[in-house]
Amino acid sequence: MLYSTIADTYEKIEATTKRLEMTDLLVDLLKNTPKEIIDKVVYLTQGKIYPDFVKLEIGVAERLAIKALAKASGIKESEIEEDLKKTGDLGETAQKFMAKKKQVTFFQQPLTVQKVYETLDKMAKASGSGAVDLKTALLAGLLADATPKEAKYIMRTVTGNLRLGIADMTVLDALAIAYGGGKEARELVERAYNISSDLGRVAKAVAEKGLRGVKKFAVLVGEPIRPMLAERLSSPEEILEKLGGKCIAEYKYDGERIQIHKKNGDVTLFSRRLEDISSQYPDAIELVKKHVKAKEAILEAECVAIDADTGEMRPFQELMHRRRKYGIEEAMEEYPVSLFMFDALYVDGKDLTLELYPIRREALVKAIEESERVKTAKYIITSNPKELEKFFLEAIENGCEGLVCKSMAEDSVYQAGARGWLWIKYKRDYKSEMTDTVDLVIVGAFHGRGKRAGTYGALLLAAYNPESDTFETVTKCGTGFTDEDLAKLPEMMKKHVISHKHPRVNSMIEADVWFEPVVVIEVLGAEITLSPIHTCAMNAIRQGSGLAIRFPRFTGNYRLDKAAEDATTISEIVEMYQKQLKKIVES
Ligand code: ATP
Numbered sequence: 001m002l003y004s005t006i007a008d009t010y011e012k013i014e015a016t017t018k019r020l021e022m023t024d025l026l027v028d029l030l031k032n033t034p035k036e037i038i039d040k041v042v043y044l045t046q047g048k049i050y051p052d053f054v055k056l057e058i059g060v061a062e063r064l065a066i067k068a069l070a071k072a073s074g075i076k077e078s079e080i081e082e083d084l085k086k087t088g089d090l091g092e093t094a095q096k097f098m099a100k101k102k103q104v105t106f107f108q109q110p111l112t113v114q115k116v117y118e119t120l121d122k123m124a125k126a127s128g129s130g131a132v133d134l135k136t137a138l139l140a141g142l143l144a145d146a147t148p149k150e151a152k153y154i155m156r157t158v159t160g161n162l163r164l165g166i167a168d169m170t171v172l173d174a175l176a177i178a179y180g181g182g183k184e185a186r187e188l189v190e191r192a193y194n195i196s197s198d199l200g201r202v203a204k205a206v207a208e209k210g211l212r213g214v215k216k217f218a219v220l221v222g223e224p225i226r227p228m229l230a231e232r233l234s235s236p237e238e239i240l241e242k243l244g245g246k247c248i249a250e251y252k253y254d255g256e257r258i259q260i261h262k263k264n265g266d267v268t269l270f271s272r273r274l275e276d277i278s279s280q281y282p283d284a285i286e287l288v289k290k291h292v293k294a295k296e297a298i299l300e301a302e303c304v305a306i307d308a309d310t311g312e313m314r315p316f317q318e319l320m321h322r323r324r325k326y327g328i329e330e331a332m333e334e335y336p337v338s339l340f341m342f343d344a345l346y347v348d349g350k351d352l353t354l355e356l357y358p359i360r361r362e363a364l365v366k367a368i369e370e371s372e373r374v375k376t377a378k379y380i381i382t383s384n385p386k387e388l389e390k391f392f393l394e395a396i397e398n399g400c401e402g403l404v405c406k407s408m409a410e411d412s413v414y415q416a417g418a419r420g421w422l423w424i425k426y427k428r429d430y431k432s433e434m435t436d437t438v439d440l441v442i443v444g445a446f447h448g449r450g451k452r453a454g455t456y457g458a459l460l461l462a463a464y465n466p467e468s469d470t471f472e473t474v475t476k477c478g479t480g481f482t483d484e485d486l487a488k489l490p491e492m493m494k495k496h497v498i499s500h501k502h503p504r505v506n507s508m509i510e511a512d513v514w515f516e517p518v519v520v521i522e523v524l525g526a527e528i529t530l531s532p533i534h535t536c537a538m539n540a541i542r543q544g545s546g547l548a549i550r551f552p553r554f555t556g557n558y559r560l561d562k563a564a565e566d567a568t569t570i571s572e573i574v575e576m577y578q579k580q581l582k583k584i585v586e587s
Helices: 001-014 019-031 035-045 062-073 077-087 090-099 112-123 133-144 149-156 168-179 182-197 199-215 235-244 282-291 316-322 328-334 358-369 384-399 483-496 572-585
Strands: 229-232 248-250 257-261 266-270 294-303 336-345 373-377 377-381 402-406 419-427 431-432 438-447 458-467 470-476 513-515 518-523 527-533 545-551 553-558
Touching: 001 019, 001 035, 001 112, 001 149, 019 035, 019 458, 019 518, 035 112, 035 199, 062 090, 062 133, 062 149, 077 199, 090 373, 112 133, 112 149, 133 149, 149 438, 168 182, 168 199, 182 199, 235 384, 235 419, 235 545, 248 358, 248 419, 257 282, 266 282, 266 402, 266 483, 282 328, 282 336, 282 373, 294 358, 316 328, 358 373, 377 384, 384 402, 384 458, 438 483, 438 572, 458 483, 458 518, 458 572, 470 572, 483 513, 483 553, 545 572
Parallel strands: 229 419, 336 373, 470 545
Antiparallel strands: 248 377, 248 402, 257 266, 257 294, 294 336, 402 419, 431 527, 438 458, 438 513, 438 518, 458 470, 518 553, 527 545
16 A cells, blocks of 8 residues: 555545544545555554554654754755744655755655555664664655655654544544444444554454454453543432442542553553553552462552551652652652552453443452552442441541442443443542641550551641540641651650540540640641541531541641640631632632
């Protein structure tokens, strides 16, 4: 197949603004494409040479492209740069200069699609010290063989600027029409795409085998499945009604969604956008190798940053420190992660995407061996709105964003690539960001683990209620302490240790060690949220809820100048909560 056929179609597509016309042009192109290279043609029309999840890119920088064009056209780089300033499009500039080409080639072979694809492929795979020279030479060679129009599109492709605006869905429409026998094939073709994320593979299957090919399409370990997404509602009653009166409600962990692909010893991790992010999470890969018992599996999990010392979940932002190319080892140490598994899409030869959720969950439980760092998402099965609300508050209390409530009904399959009502998220809208520090009383402590063995892992802190003259717990704080602080805390608190909860302390949480309410420390939190287990301002905002400070950090200030009764009061915390909430609503 000649590359000029593709270039001609591109030109026509660029000229149209109508999606239907665009689809017709694509249908013609796909029908005229030999079946054995239809995958390549599909990738090329999207300005790529592989599906997105493959970690290879053509990746030609502007500098390199200019150099190659100068070489192929015999025009000076400075002249090309001048022209580029005017056009702003290397494709157009290339077309112009290749038309003016000084050294006319007498014996020019017409470019084939295969030749273009193979050359781009070589460019993508070039690596090491000679890569830049090799890429320049390959591109120059390709341009030299191209007509001016072909040069334009080659240049745009290699620099990542093809931008024909052909969406995945348009390609699926075109494939269904060209090879599936019409619109009715659309759903099957789309499903094939949703479970493979590979338009090229789908194109080949439908072109070579027709509908049979896409009907038999199965998930493959190594090819990411497009994620199922959730709708949103804001009350337990609505959620239960929508889900047929009963659901599996799971914690909505606040981390990064990860699709885990395991085959024999190899593990690949894909992001929500289906990029291969394995290199960012060597520790998560180790966890999978150790705790996923299945030989082959595709599982979904939320990867959450945790505090290495206390095992508590950390805010989503901390995971952002893991998005880096260098210094992965240090980031791993500083921001360790846990995996909370929430779906199984394939296990040991069985495609589970069309199984109902209770069955998939059972397969998930069987596929893994739970450990401290690898768990299945915490859940309840309920038909009771009150119970759902209680579980929601508990989830928030434990550092989650809320719940994902999932259908258990007869149609609860894994809807790859769709945002639907089989999953409904119930998120915390009631949160208020903190800007001020608070002074809180140390009323209890929890034993440390790991590096903190022998000292405290976290302190139980309380605000003061002047009306009842009691101290009401508002947070558990394990962050912000230096090694020096940690070493001196047990010593410093020794004289205040008592064998049971102090009568003036109001707590639903059982601490490992109790103190007289005497020592005050300064703390800065990220936000104030409703909480079912902290007693601060219980029932003041909502029945059955108190207020909690999330992600508290010790500022380093021991407020020795303050008596416990001078600590921040519960009404101040209520005020902070309301003031900040108002700000959020207004903005
Ligand atoms: P959000 O920003 O609310 O996470 P989203 O568009 O990324 O939205 P949604 O499908 O709307 O995704 O919400 C579900 C998301 O919640 C998933 O993408 C996943 O990352 C996360 N999540 C956390 N815990 C679970 C769970 N138990 N089940 C499903 N998804 C979960």
